[in-house]
Amino acid sequence: MKTLNSYLSETVINMKPSGIRKFFDLAANMEGVISLGVGEPDFVTPWNVREACILSLEQGFTSYTANAGLYELREKISEYLFKRFDLQYDPAEEIIVTVGASQAIDIAFRSIINSGDEVLIIEPCFVSYAPLVTLAGGKPVSVSTFGEEEFKVNPEILEKYITSKxxxxxxxxxxxxxxxxxxxxxxxxxxxxxxxxxxLVVADEIYAELCYEDEYVSMPSIEGMKERTILISGFSKGFAMTGWRLGYIAADRVFARAMLKVHQYSIMCAPTMAQYAALEALENDEDVLYMRKSYQRRRNYIVQSLNEAGLFCHMPGGAFYAFPSIKSTGLSSEEFAERLLLEEKVAVVPGNVFGQSGEGYIRCSYASSMEQLQEAMKRIKRFVQSL
Incomplete structure (x- = not known):
């Protein structure tokens, strides 16, 4: 018999594991660690949402839903997108409820990519984008952004990476x-x-509810872009529902029909009880504003503290991450993160795991209590001073 490894896909063999997990695994075996690495809310899912899930179970709603999801949930998502972002999507044919935004991105790529097609990925970015393009048979092409420009997309640089593929x-x-x-x-x-x-544009807008300064603008609302955009979103971040694994896609029916084929063969449908919970989250979303204001206070604190510690950090406009530069320390992102963990027991994520343009930075999540953030900032300041 051949070695077991010889049976594996070469694509998977050559794929690197998530760089985020390395530091989570190190931190898990240490006592007294403050983690600024986890990319999820520290809030528990609001009680009314949990109660809706419990009620659905008590009422025996435990069967499959339609492949695309509960129609009433798709209707509510359609209403939400119109009210919040002035977008119009037909709930019957242009919205699919998915197992998190991650699955939505996966089926989007698998539905549009032919072998050898290139997808331009704006970096730094979430770690799954490039691997999912590769798994779909495409070629991920990294397009860097820069801290000096607050990591905004530079159209001139973007255009240089476009090819016939x-x-x-x-x-x-x-x-x-x-x-x-x-x-x-x-x-x-x-x-x-x-x-x-x-x-086409694949737009991951999972953090849209966590925008702090200006009114949020969604890509498909730009003139001529609704038919070119596959919108990815969900309930994990803004609604504090990470473990429920519920996302959605909104796209022109041509794309939605293609993605529904992949979805129905690979997943069947998203969990029924989670869909009833999401329905309640959209109908009664008062907690979202409270959580957003809390994150905004913490953002202001952590950015000021990082700058005072000598780690320059631009003011993020949304999500719950600060991305300070550690270039002044002379350490690489991985060296800084590893030493900070071992010497001060603070877990952050090295910026290079989000793409080469993230080298020289670290990601700090401020989805932690203010008490933990204050202690973490003391330790980071002490660590930087020791260098």
Whole structure:
């Protein structure tokens, strides 16, 4: 018999494991660690949402739903997108409820990519984008952004990466890990490129509810972009529902029908009880505003503290991440993160795991209590001074 490894897919063998997990695993075996690495809310899902799930179980709603999800949930998502972002999607044919935004991104790529197609990925970015493009048979092409420009997309640089094989542009706003929010003008610049070269845009807007300064603008609301955009979102971040694993796609029915094929064969449908919970979350969302205001206070504190510690950090416009530069220390991102963990027991994520343009930075999540943030900032300041 051949070695077991010889049976594995070469694509999977060559794929690197998530760089985020390395530091989580190290921290898990240490006592007294303060983690600023976890990318999830520290709030428990609001009680009314949990209660809706419990009620659905008590009423025996434990069967499959339609592949695309509960129709009443798709209706409510459609209403939410119209009221919140002035977007119009047909709940019957243009919205699919998915197992988290991650599955939504996966089936989006698998539905549009042919072998060898290129997808431009704006970096720094979430760690799953490039691997999911690869698994779909495509080629991820990294497009760097820079801290000096607050990690905004530079249209001139973006355009240089376009080839005859380019199929789509992948963006995330508010961005994980930088917290950068693209304005309407900046989205329009990306849209002009997409239209000029006849490209699609896959827009990850999972953090849209966590935008702190200006009114949030969604990519498909830009003129001429609804039919070119596959909108990815969900309930994990803004609604504090990470463990429920519930996201959704909104797209033109041509794309939605194709993605529904992949979805129905790979997943069948999202969990029924989670869908009833999400329905309640959209109908009664008062807690979202409270959580957003709390994150905003913590954002202001952590950014000021990092700058006072000598780690320059731009003010993120959304999400719950600060992305300070550690270049002044002379350490690489991984060296800084590892030493900070071992010497001061603070876990952060090295910026290079989010792409090469993240080298020289670290990601700090401020989805922690103010008490933990204050103690973490004391330790980080002490660590930087020791260098």
């Amino acid at each position: 380019t199929k789509a542009i992948m963006i995330c706003t508010p961005n994980n890990p930088t917290g950068t929010v693209l304005s309407k003008k900046e989205l329009e610049a990306v849209a002009q490129i997409a239209k000029r070269y006849d490209l």
